[in-house]
Amino acid sequence: MGLGLGLLLTSPALMVGCAKTEDGTKVPAGKTKEQIEDEQRKAAAAAKVNELITLANEDLRSGRYMSALERGEEALEANPENSDAYLVIGAAKWRAGDYAASTEALRKAVELNPKSYGATVALARNLRAAGALQESLDILAPAIAAENDDFQAKPCEALEDCEDVAGWCDTQAKVCKAPVGLDSRIGQLWAHYLAVDVDAGPAVADEVFLSSAADGVAAEAIRGYADYLRAFQGKGELIAIEGDTGTSDLDIHQWTGLKFSFAVVGGEPSTAMLSELQIESHVDAELVASLGLESLGKVKLFNLGEYDVVLVPEVEFKGMKIKNVPAVVDDLNAFAGANLPDKPGIVLGHQVLHRLGSVVADFPASSLTLTKAAPEAAPAGAAELPLLFLDQWYIHVPITPVRIDGSEHDIWAWLGGIHPSAVSTTSKAYLKSDHLPRDIENPEDVEGGRKMVFVDTVNFGDASVSGVGGLVYLDEPGEPGLAGVRASAGFELGGYVNLPLMKQLKVTYMPNQGKVWVEAPK
Structure with missing residues (x-):
């Protein structure tokens, strides 16, 4: 080694080695041992949280929502400010049929990260289900705006002009734009469609098709909704x-x-x-x-x-x-x-x-x-319950929670079913309502998998009806209507309130308030 090089390597001004603590542990210069250990603990905790979130998302994709919920809660214990943990919990609670807890968790996720794509899309879905259309649009806005973060826009004439920036060419504005998130745009369009916003809805659809963000079934649904709204443009105030x-x-x-x-x-x-x-x-x-x-x-x-x-x-x-x-x-x-x-x-x-x-x-x-206006207060003796609409893209299923036989378990039920009994439930919902497996043995309808039961009480909040007939649908073959809605909406729908019971009730529907008042016979 030459003298000049040796002097450079040993010069104090250029040395960036490690200092030693009293116990001989080496630490980077400028940091204490305690600081290094704190950083290591934080890094380990972050790695643990990330792993839990990854596993929880795998659980959700596989339908193991209780496992996903446990992992989300464990991640939250490790980091109470983690938006993704709240998102996992919100998704798992939705799947379990706990609307209030799902919405609360998703609101917290969005509060922590207003640009979270998954959290805003999920919360917007919850809000649309409860009729809060404008709020659902407001929630989506920051995540949609964030698509342009760090995106380098440039002039364009055709789609290929934007390939180098991984974008798409808005041929009307003649500028490259960031890739479009399909789920967020579907959320926007669904809200505009229900509100019959004949200008905003087609504008969202145009953005989807110009960016080639949709194909197949999604493209078919979006095109139909947009064409319907366009037909009424310029026709004055609607409804x-x-x-x-x-x-x-x-x-x-x-x-x-x-x-x-x-x-x-x-x-x-x-x-x-x-x-x-x-x-x-x-x-x-x-x-x-x-x-x-x-x-x-x-x-x-x-x-x-x-x-x-x-x-x-x-x-x-x-x-x-x-x-x-x-x-x-x-x-x-x-x-x-x-x-x-x-x-x-x-x-x-x-x-x-x-x-x-x-x-x-x-x-x-x-x-x-x-x-025309929503009533200010419920009638005396009426019970107030949430009223949700599960979106099936072409229909909206009205549901509200009921309880049977004194149980504290909420069964989300389709309001207005046509089965011959007063209420009908899945076997899962019936067993969760404090009944035993032997209660649904030997079904009268073996081929259809239906067991007749006597229901002591059906409760809509504090309003109750006593002594009605019920049908329990066993797992095989199951009840196709409920199964189809669960598969599409991903929400635990557990039964029907059927015509024989509906005819005994006074029901005040408030779709744009997300609630219903139910009065039972005295």
Whole structure:
């Protein structure tokens, strides 16, 4: 080694070696042993949390939501400020059917990281289910804006001009943009569709298709929703409500579980059905011809088919007019029968019902009341419960929690089922309600896997009905309607409140408030 090089290597100013502590442990210069050990502990804790989150996500993908929940809670113990841990807990709680706990955890995840893609998409889903459409859009905004973080935009003419920056070319704005997150845009479009926002909805769809973010089933659904909204652009205010209160008679259809009443549709006396389940309104083709309504175009709606769409000038109940109702033209003969001798003229869907403050269905009194504004307080003796709508892309399933036989277990039930019993549940929900396996042995319907049971009480919060018949669906073959919704929505749906029980209740639906009031017979 030359003298010059040796002097350089041993110069104190250039030495960056390790200092020694009193016990001889070497530590980097400028740090104490305690600081190094603290950093090591933090690094180990972070590695543990990351591993737990990874394993929890694998559990969620495999349907092991209880295991995912345990791992998420363990990760949270290690780091109470970890957004991903709250996201895992929120996802697991949703799968378990605990809406309140899921929403609380997801709100915390978004609070800790407002740009978290997974947390904002999941929380927006929860909020849409409870009718909070604008809040769901607000939650998504920061995550969507974050797509452009660190993205280098540049001018473009064609898609290939943006390949080097891993983006897509907005050929209208002639600028490269960051890749589009499909789930966040679906969340936006679904909210705009339910709100019938004819400008914002198609704009989201355009962004999806220009960026090539969707194909297959998703592209089909998005295109149908966007085409439907476009058909009503420039048609003025839609679903405009005149009058504070509307009233009519009321019954519930034995074949479908839908409510129906007398109404005047476009000036013609008719029957109007009310369906939270169906998103769009449907008007009968013969009534359309009689009223001379012109088609605004054809749309192909996901899982439903191709329809002409029209604008129904008004649907009138006593004291209230609902004007400019977007609707698809349909053959409603399928609804004629049972206790509805003639087909309805129109089925008012979720888009219309969401605009109303409340729909009061007093089944014992055969009375329907519609209000423009939401009531300020529940009637005396009414129980307030959450009302959620599980999104199946082409229908929205209305659900609320019930309890049976004095159990503290909440069974989320489809409100308005058509089984012959007052209530019906899965075997899982029935056993969780403090029953024993022997209680559902020897089913009367072996092939269908159905066991008849006597239900001492059905509780809607503090409102209860005593002594009703029930059906328990065993695991095999199961109940296809519930199984299909669970598979699609990923939410633990456990039963139905069927027509025989619905007819005993007075139910105030408030879809845009995410709640329902239930009054049971005294």
